[in-house]
Amino acid sequence: MDTGIFGEYVLWVLLTVARVVLIVVILYYVLRGVLNKWKQRKTGHPRQTAVCPHCGWKGKVSIHAGRCPRCNRPLEDRKMDGET
Ligand SMILES: [Zn+2]
Structure with missing residues (x-):
């Protein structure tokens, strides 16, 4: 039994999940900003x-x-x- 490899794997999974979550959050905010600008340009204040x-x-x-x-x-x- 080698728990060291398992620990590294868990760490790798956690880092990957954290990166994916970070990217999704950034994309969400960027998309929301773009959508808001687009909405303002289309319907909002000329x-x-x-x-x-x-x-x-x-x-x-x-x-x-x-x-x-x-x-x-x-x-x-x-x-x-x-x-x-
Ligand atoms: Zn003035």
């Missing part, structure tokens, strides 16, 4: 380029955001363009 009339910031913001990320004032130039 993004558009906006220019802040107060501080001149220019960039992409959500249509529903309505506020400048730099000075936190409302981006109201879009509405003014539409009305006048």
Whole structure:
């Protein structure tokens, strides 16, 4: 009876299982992140380029955001363009 080989085998199995579990967990989180991004792009908030009339910031913001990320004032130039 050689328990040393058995012990090494158990250790190898445990290491293999741990690696597989780790890979599955990483894949799960990566896939979930990709799916969330894809969902947001498809159904969520459409993004558009906006220019802040107060501080001149220019960039992409959500249509529903309505506020400048730099000075936190409302981006109201879009509405003014539409009305006048
Ligand atoms: Zn601003």
